[in-house]
Amino acid sequence: MRSIAGLWRWRRNPLRRVTDLVEAWVALTAVLLFAVATPATGWICGTLIDSSLQRTARLQHEQRHRTTAVVTGPSSERHRDAFDTESASTHEAGSRVTATWRAADGRTHTGTVSAPLRAPRPGETFDIWADEQGKQVRGPMNGTSARVHAILAGFGSAALAAGLVESLRRLIVWQLKQRRYKRLDRAWAKAGPDWGRTGAGS
Structure with a gap:
């Protein structure tokens, strides 16, 4: 404006x-x-x-894949986490569990992973995202x-x-504005002493 x-x-x-x-x-x-x-x-x-x-996003979809993990035992560590970046909402309190899952190359991995389960029991399954080495990672970013x-x-x-x-x-x-003020000051310094005097042009 x-x-x-x-x-x-x-x-x-x-x-x-x-x-x-x-x-x-x-x-x-x-x-x-x-x-x-x-x-x-x-x-x-x-x-x-x-x-x-x-x-x-395309690179992440190429390097990450969804697989099914099977709970083999619970862990005492609990935390909150968003397990799937495709979802805008955050899951409720998840659990750290010991589970087994199959990587993209077919090898079976066992380790402690994050599970969106309140009370995990051995034998329960859930989906996780894994990288090319079989390590659990966040889901890939989607185009939207x-x-x-x-x-x-x-x-x-x-x-x-x-x-x-x-x-x-x-x-x-x-x-x-500063330049205007300086010019005004110079003009006033020049005309100020004679201001109002007879014959001074005022």
Whole structure:
């Protein structure tokens, strides 16, 4: 709004100063940047981040697989965790259990893993995600989550660019005002001693 308000200095006026005209150009430039550069920055950043996250999601889907784990014994350690990144909600308190599962290469693994079970009993099964070495990992990022993160990053980049433009505009306007004050001080120092005296041009 202040950028638009600065455009009034374009009007012809015998009292218009050079700094007023410069301020008008600064305001016009800021408006154009807000209208063009800011959304372009958000779109470019969002597109680049989306492309990167989509590649990461595809890579995770290639390197991770879902398998079934069988509980062989409980563990005393309990914690809260999101066992599947495809779900937006967090599971209730899970358990650390000793279980066996089959990796992608067909080998059977045994170890302590996180299980979304309140009271695990031997023989119960649950799904886990495992990497190529058979170690339990979080589920791979899906395309929708990647797109949402990219959109948020794009909006954040656009807001940051807008803030930068406004900060630069304010800095330039502040410098112009300081220059006006200095000129006014010099003019007053020159005319002040003779102000109001007869024959001094007042």
